[in-house]
Amino acid sequence: MEAFIRKFSETGINDIAEVGGKNASLGEMYSHLTAKDLLIPDGFAITASAYRYFIDENKLGDKLAGLMGKLDRKDFSNLARTGAQARKLIMDAHMPPALGFAITEAYDYLFDNDDQPVAVRSSATAEDLPDASFAGQHESYLNVQGHTALLYAVKKCFASLYTDRAIKYREDKGFGHNKVFLSVGVQQMVRADLGCSGVGFTLEPESGFRDVVHLAGVWGLGENIVQGTVTPDEFLIFKTSLRHGKKAIIQRNLGAKNKMMVYADVDDDTNTTINKDTPWKMRERFVLNDEEVQKLAKWALIIEEHYGKPMDFEWAKDGIDHQLYIIQARPETVHSRERSIKITSYKIKEKGEVITTGEAIGNKIASGCARVLSSPAEAGKLQQGDILVTDITSPDWDPIMKKVGGIVTNKGGRTSHAAIIARELGAVAVVGTENATQTIKDGEVITLSCAEGKSGIVYRGRCIWEETVSDVSNLELPELVRPQLIIGEPDQAFELARYPSYGVGLMRMEFIISNYVKVHPLALVNFDKLTDESERLEIANLTRNYENKESYFIDKLSQGVATIAAAFYPKEVIVRMSDFKTNEYAGLIGGKTFEPEEENPMIGFRGASRYYNERYREGFRLECEAMKLVRNDMGLTNVKLMIPFCRTVDEGKKVLAQMEKFGLKRGKNGLEIFVMAEIPSNVILAEEFAKIFDGFSIGSNDLTQLTLGIDRDSSLIAGLFDEQNPASKQLIITMIEKARKLHRKVGLCGQAPSDSKEFTRILVEAGIDSIAFNPDALISGIKNINEVLNTQRQEEIKSELTGLKNLVM
Secondary structure: OOOOEEEHHHOOHHHHHHHHHHHHHHHHHHHHOHHHOOOOOOEEEEOHHHHHHHHHHOOOHHHHHHHHHOOOOOOOOOHHHHHHHHHHHHHHOOOOHHHHHHHHHHHHHHHOOOOOOEEEEEEEEEOOOOOOOOOOOOOEEEEEOOHHHHHHHHHHHHHHHHOHHHHHHHHHHOOOHHHEEEEEEEEEOOOHHHOEEEEEEOOOOOOOOOOEEEEEEEEEOOHHHHHOOOOOEEEEEEHHHHHOOOOOEEEEEOOOOOEEEEEOOOOOOOOOEEEEEOOHHHHOOOOOOHHHHHHHHHHHHHHHHHHOOOEEEEEEEOOOOOOEEEEEEEEOOOHHHOOOOEEEEEEEEEOOOEEEEEEEEOOOEEEEEEEEOOOHHHHHHOOOOOEEEEOOOOHHHHHHHOOOOEEEEOOOOOOOHHHHHHHHHOOEEEEOOOOHHHHOOOOOEEEEEOOOOOEEEEEEOOOEEEEEEEEOOOOOOOOOOEEEEEEOOHHHHHHHOOOOOOOEEEEEHHHHHHHHHOEOHHHHHOHHHOOOHHHHHHHHHHOOOOOOHHHHHHHHHHHHHHHHHHHHOOOOEEEEOOOOOHHHHHOOEOHHHOOOOOOOHHHOOOOHHHHOOOOOHHHHHHHHHHHHHHHHHOOOOOEEEEEOOOOOHHHHHHHHHHHHHOOOOOOHHHOOEEEEEOOHHHHHOHHHHOOOOOEEEEEHHHHHHHHHOOOOOOHHHHHHOOOOOHHHHHHHHHHHHHHHHOOOEEEEEOOHHHHOHHHHHHHHHHOOOEEEEOHHHHHHHHHHHHHHHHHHHHHHHHHHHHHHHHHHO
């Protein structure tokens, strides 16, 4: 029995060669982490020795080797037939009495109940490569009860060593078929069919960002996540806030969860599952409450610390005892391998007709011939580089995935099978489009763009784009002038955080309000004043899961800002309070009711003048509530705030008084408040502004506009707009010089320093502290700064040498 069975309590990570990675990990966690309050369902492993004994007793070794020897290794034309014959050999074989007795005795001893439901999971290993991973290649069977069902499930696991995808996987990896064996894990069943389940990563799976835990969950069994059948709930938890006991959930995204997988009410040994419609009330609820999310995230930290590497794991909540359990964990294998920092930027230059949109996986662009397939059985239609278009994908698609130039699916989210495979292959994927197989024609050329934010876009035809690859691993980051980023899109934050920078010099709040909140804040505060019934219905739908409509605004805005702040923590993130113009505010849902019509909104009711005015004061209160939540409750004190378009010093004082009334007092909890220097009055009265603000950020666009008297939205005089006009440059230099004398930080946000070395030289020589760039201009901007600084240093050295020479003479 000892050769055939290993209890989890007697198993650890060093036993991979005998019990496979899955069982070794379960044993490791059960033995070492249950003492740290993690709940790991108990169980035992049927060893690789037991599998070999099964094969030897039934004299199957030569027969299986003969079948594999006949495999067409060029086109794999007989893969399906060969796999079916191999599986039949195993299923037709008898279970040796000694092995059968050892399995049932372990079951009875461990669970003390011959009707105890168990999960029976395959765990493969290679004799000469014990660290090899075979994740997702073999089968698992759930809710297995009794001796007969258990032994049958074990044989089915043995047979799954010869599924088509497992055979192809070994061929691709160069593993000998007779060198790979199967262990089987028998684990106490968690009744997730009556509760919920999901997956987790101790990093952000899209970008590899290490400082968050990512959780995804669905109602019922977790296969719906792996198969991509439904869009799950998703949560992001910031590790630093979690460790400090702060509110650590920086994102909550409610998934559709329109289906839930449960066991069918069938009285036989098939353990049939069905996907039934999820009741509406359950679709509208998150599968986990905040306490449960943070509990799982804390467990994730313990798991990662124990293994000393990024991990992905599976979790489940039992619908009977309502407890959370960790049911699997394995090393994360995609991003943990990355070492150097290479930045490839993609920019679409010429677009085609938009066919459909979904969630973007990755940040690339690809083009190819669309192949609309309904199942892997149609794999013969797929040519190298084609774009696979299908409803959903599962592990059965794996043998053909290496061919694809991209993937488009109707269903699934960022943790679906298609998304995971796309990341592993470095392929472009647009998932969850809902209608791709109906709107994309088989055989037509399409372009997938995942380089335009959160949404992945499918264009008709072959678009034109450019790619720029930069290895910035050894790029010198200047200290005298700190390069920073301009950012507004939270979904790009984790990827952009890898870029060399000193944080975020300008985080535009407007993008989050437009794309995530969507509603005018006053329409939430004064919902009853809205008369447009369609707007009332739209707002009611958006806020349906919130206690009140104001909390919807605060939640959405705080999550967007917190995501960016967490991505760059502890580097500073300067958040500019809202700077919409009245015509832009009016474009928000419900906005027209609360916004006046202006002849020239560009220099009208915008920026600071709104914040203390009764027309918008309550909207500003919601902005402040969101920032207070980010800084105080989440602990993201790297967030600094900035006031735009502040015309007078008195206006600045009114804004600061209003902020203090709303709980944001300058200096409290380290809060710094900057002001945009974008009006000539800011420069002229810099000494007075410096008394009430902590620093300045030069907005060169507006400053140029107001210096030259140019409406930068007017195409008629666009040719006159020039940030490097002598008048504009003189004001910028004056602002920098004054800020330095006043011991106030000063930066600049704009494109000009990346486009012009001369403009960069002027800023550096004037003594600017930081320059914020758009992401696509950051690298060239850093190079410009370095070149100017190096030239400046060389001139200083030359001057010093000349001085010494003169002294000697």
